[in-house]
Amino acid sequence: MLVNGKWTENWHPVQAVDQQGGFVRQTSSFRHWITPDGSAGVTGHEGFKAEPNRYHLYVALICPWACRTLIARKLKGLEDIISVSIVEPFLLNQGWHFGHYPDSTLDDINGAEWIHQIYTKADQHFTGRATVPVLWDKKLKTIVNNESADILRMMNTGFGELASQEIDLYPLEYQSVIDDLNTKIYTNLNNGVYRAGFATTQESYTEAVTEVFNTLTFLEDLLSDQRDFLCGHALTEADVRLFVTLIRFDCAYHGLFKCNLYQLKEFPFLSRYLTRVLNYAGIQDTVNINHIKQGYYSIQALNPTGIVPIGPKL
Numbered sequence: 604m605l606v607n608g609k610w611t612e613n614w615h616p617v618q619a620v621d622q623q624g625g626f627v628r629q630t631s632s633f634r635h636w637i638t639p640d641g642s643a644g645v646t647g648h649e650g651f652k653a654e655p656n657r658y659h660l661y662v663a664l665i666c667p668w669a670c671r672t673l674i675a676r677k678l679k680g681l682e683d684i685i686s687v688s689i690v691e692p693f694l695l696n697q698g699w700h701f702g703h704y705p706d707s708t709l710d711d712i713n714g715a716e717w718i719h720q721i722y723t724k725a726d727q728h729f730t731g732r733a734t735v736p737v738l739w740d741k742k743l744k745t746i747v748n749n750e751s752a753d754i755l756r757m758m759n760t761g762f763g764e765l766a767s768q769e770i771d772l773y774p775l776e777y778q779s780v781i782d783d784l785n786t787k788i789y790t791n792l793n794n795g796v797y798r799a800g801f802a803t804t805q806e807s808y809t810e811a812v813t814e815v816f817n818t819l820t821f822l823e824d825l826l827s828d829q830r831d832f833l834c835g836h837a838l839t840e841a842d843v844r845l846f847v848t849l850i851r852f853d854c855a856y857h858g859l860f861k862c863n864l865y866q867l868k869e870f871p872f873l874s875r876y877l878t879r880v881l882n883y884a885g886i887q888d889t890v891n892i893n894h895i896k897q898g899y900y901s902i903q904a905l906n907p908t909g910i911v912p913i914g915p916k917l
């Protein structure tokens with residue numbers, strides 16, 4: 604991680620644990636919002652007006668948090684408005700790296716070799732983890748936001764007329780249902796699989812993995828009434844946030860993170876739902892199973908030999 608702008612020690616997935624040895628995720632530090640007129644959003648300060656070619660997204664295709672922002676960019680028709688760089692899938696000693704691995708890109712905007720250099724470009728005294736996604740402002744040469752939940756939300760409304768109005772990922776009538784689902788799904792599933800995988804005690808692992816499967820069972824029941832998406836017939840933000848975890852479940856979390864009570868394909872309604880979302884306009888383009896497997900299995904603390912399993916058959 605970075606301490607006062609300097610890369611200090613080899614990358615490790617767990618740098619903070621709670622009293623029971625459970626994995627604690629760092630809170631994001633840059634929280635400005637892009638808005639149609641440049642006024643301030645719910646956090647941060649004003650000055651980030653929606654403009655074509657002004658903003659850039661740094662992502663990793665292994666990363667569920669980054670991929671939820673890529674999906675929103677796609678669904679809201681913002682591909683020509685927001686440019687993207689993709690890091691290599693491996694978690695190396697200095698974290699995320701730009702290079703020539705297939706389906707990765709170099710950093711054409713800042714010429715960085717490592718993602719941590721983007722953080723120090725924005726704040727030369729930055730202390731914290733250098734995570735993706737990062738939403739970069741090419742005009743002010745700073746980070747707008749590094750919290751994927753914010754970025755997903757601002758892609759829906761922050762770009763006003765520059766974005767497609769065909770889909771509303773956070774429709775007024777479903778906002779409270781979406782908020783409730785988001786809390787449950789984030790805590791027990793999106794972050795729950797990480798809490799299982801990075802637990803440092805049996806107790807915290809068992810607690811996390813139990814919550815993972817209780818939540819999958821809850822969602823299987825919810826979808827058993829034949830609804831297409833979590834809120835009914837229209838895809839919303841809640842589906843985007845669930846999808847990125849489901850698509851990684853069998854190929855990464857089941858094995859590496861020891862979430863192995865069942866495979867996702869053993870849940871019939873969830874499996875059909877996963878295929879439905881995967882086939883939704885453009886979403887498949889944001890999924891790269893090779894990056895996902897290479898990336899997760901490159902985490903040395905969990906897989907010291909670096910061997911990537913050949914299965915499962917998906």
Ligand SMILES: N[C@@H](CCC(=O)N[C@@H](CS)C(=O)NCC(=O)O)C(=O)O
Binds near residue numbers: 629631663733
């Ligand atoms: N709160 C952040 C979390 C992002 C996050 O943890 N990303 C992981 C990749 S899946 C990362 O970049 N980890 C590098 C690190 O922790 O050093 C978000 O949702 O945007």
